[in-house]
Amino acid sequence: MSVATLPDLATYALRLGDDSLVLSQRLGGWITNAPELEEDVALANIALDLLGQARTLLSYAGEVEGAGRDEDDLAYLRDERDFRNVALAELPNSNFAVTMARQLCFSTWQLALHQRLTSSADETLAGVAGKAVKEVSYHRDHATQWVLRLGDGTDESHRRMQSGLERVWPYVAELFTTDELEQRLASDGVAVDVSALRPEWDAHVDSVLQEATLTRPEGGPMLPAGGRRGIHTESFGFLLAEMQHLHRSHPGATW
């Protein structure tokens, strides 16, 4: 079944679940490659939290859809065009500064989103959000501390951190782009209207950048932005190919 025909609620759960799944997959790439052992542990922690969120949300999407698809069917058997994550989540790790810029932007947004989602009229989403708020507060804090250290560390780290921000900045606007589906669910008290999150996001990120002696990038949004519509970046197909190949090589097998 194509994602286009899913009920609104299933699509919404899938969007949030895909954000967490795809970013978790990216962060997993740091394990054994981190700058110090404590960061192997911390990044694995964050990746695990995100994976936990993804599993609950994808399972819920499958349940709402009612066609018998479970978390693995949704994670492993959809193609690129059917993934609904924001493009920011899929950007390659590149170096530690890019990863931390991505993490600061994403976690700050995700925290604001989940704080509101805790009062969702949908009990499952409210429950996921309640747990996520605690996790993501830590993720945001972790990224904040690193952006401060790198921005206000050495000349080299400052330069790299600034360039990491420039790299991810074009993908920030999509985080705050709402659409009809989200508006319909928001008017029922189920979803959060992301366009309302920007002031809070700006306040946190601007204060971090200022303290870190970094400059807020000026570049406008990348157009057209399309992760939520299934229009992804070129690197995304490779992420899925790697993630899905083993599962797809053994149709119907149990692991």
Place this chain on the structure above:
Amino acid sequence: MDEFQTLVDADERIEPRDAMPEAYRRTLIRQIAQHAHSEIIGMQPEGNWISRAPSLRRKAILMAKVQDEAGHGLYLYGAAETLGVDRAELLDLLHEGKQRYSSIFNYPTLTWADMGAIGWLVDGAAIVNQVPICRCSYGPYARAMVRICKEESFHQRQGFEILHTLSRGTAAQHAMAQDAVDRWWWPSLMMFGPPDDQSPNSAQSMAWRIKRFSNDDLRQKFVDMTVPQAEVLGLTLPDPQIRWNAERGHHDFGDIDWSEFFAVLNGNGPCNAVRLERRRRAHEEGAWVREAATAYADKHRRVSSTAGAA
């Protein structure tokens, strides 16, 4: 140092501030460092499959396991640091090839079933080796090991469960499981080290109660433990000579190819170069990050101490 040996003989714990023979300290540093290095190099063969784990549940379990290994590395470097060395120094020795890590991690993980075989056999062998270290004469090492052993036995059950599922899955999955066991069995037996008559440092380590059982005794214990588990799994251990010997009360098993062991130990295993290169690269590429963290901490220490003075 007779006083020292008396304490050890009485099964007292030696603590960091206690007097100890220099050779005891050196032996412990070398062993604990090697153990710590094994944990962090050992993250690589399993880390190799995180991105490809075949279900989200398995992905979460594997990621948590590799994270535990990083945690074990941290406790062990911490235990070594109580002996007056620091982690950075030990990592340099690893990166320069001057300290070793367990040779088992120089074998490649070629299929998903290797995640099962590593958990079942490699972690299983590690537990047999490490449980006696929980009573080691050096307190910080013994205590680190208690915590590590608990987590390892959890990992071992997870590995067993991966193989159990594969063995009872499709024909292709069963074959994958058998192939992994075929490749990991002999190297796992080698994890206990050379036979007793070729293990020169063992006697002193036994006298110091760093080591409590001989390599061959531990190896036998592992074989005896593993043979019935293989039957439960429905998998065959690749040694036709394995059979119960009622007279000895143990399983007999075939001869280990020690030339392979020494070749891998001396750098000629399939992944020696890759593992070390990956570790060095992560360290080198992370240098600017660590430098930034230090520079930032220095700046802010200065700022806060100035503020405190005012």
